[in-house]
Amino acid sequence: MKIEAVIFDIGNVLIEWQPERFYDRVIGPERRTAFFDAIDLHGMNDRVDRGENFPAVVAEVAAANPDWSEEVQMWHDRWIDMAAPAIDASVNTLRALRRAGVPVFALSNFGIETFEIGRDNYPFLEEFDRRYISGHMGVIKPDPQIYRMVEEDCGLSPENLLFTDDRADNIEAARARGWKVHLFEGSDGWADRLMSEGLIAREALV
Template sequence: MLGVGMNKNPSIVVFDIGNVLLRWDMHYLYESYFQNRDAAQAFIDETGLEAWNLEQDRGRNWEEAEAALIPSFPQYETEIKAYRKHWQHMVPGVIAGTVLIKERLEALNTPLYAITNFAADTFAECQDRFPTLKAFIDIVISGDEKLIKPDPAIYRVLLERNNLDASDCLFIDDSAKNVEAARAVGMHAHHFTSPYLLAQDLRGYGFDV
């Protein structure tokens, strides 16, 4: 259901980072540790690695994280420690189409922001590797805020910190849950699946990309 003011087109674009601007997948790292993708996925599932990593996105430090998981899975100590040690291999590069769209928005002087579920230290590393991640007015990083999407509070951090009207914002995320949460706080939202469809949707909102 649309809130007050949602009949107007947005003028601000808010990006997610992982799998919208950057390619990210645990398998990019773990394909070097296991004999096939199924075996790597079995390790990820057995150890609960996705939920474990989410706590680092929420602000837990890596030493505490490793100490919490390794005693339960000592046979995987090397693989668990590899997560932080070789983390950069999970992020091999940008999604070029989305970055080019972002650059077109920049050329149009569109106000650009970001909300990301990311550990603070690994996000800083990514900013050094990929300068496009520095080109935002403000970035709400879950590891700094101790909040993670789809908690409505993390969207409100962006809105309140920057004095933004939710209905002026178009939020882009690859997670359907995060998209629905953005809509629930009054934002327009796009469920990202490809740069093609993102560009099409942006044009529908009146952005000349």
């Protein structure tokens, strides 16, 4: 079946998302390990990605963990330092698809407020034909509902969608719905997949 749209995850596909690396740099690896062991920070982030208010969630968790309140608050105050840098080769691939006339969508676990911060810092986040942001949808990957919502909104059959994500569980959930998928392990491999599908030519990436 012909691919009629390419769908990008954002974190670790178009923008590096490495909170542990940020905290290693700021508070040191040993203290960071203790911090992440003490608090379910990724669970906190999932709440934001489901649409809860970003500053309110972080403030609540900081207040509940006074021994770590300063470090928790950094998740809000220095969020953009964790979501950095852009993965330039992937951005180039996105733009090559658009130049080739291929519709390009985003499907990402992202909070309402954090996505606005991202847009302010990464203008290419405005370049998608359609954006499916979990905070606005009220559901996160890999819940099958989020993929169903994408299908219903874009009107395309699952087999006509090609989706890349860096997490295997998100990929498998999409595959179960009949989407074509690519586990993102680097920009070169993703570009090779797109070329093998006849969506872009190598010279388009130069």
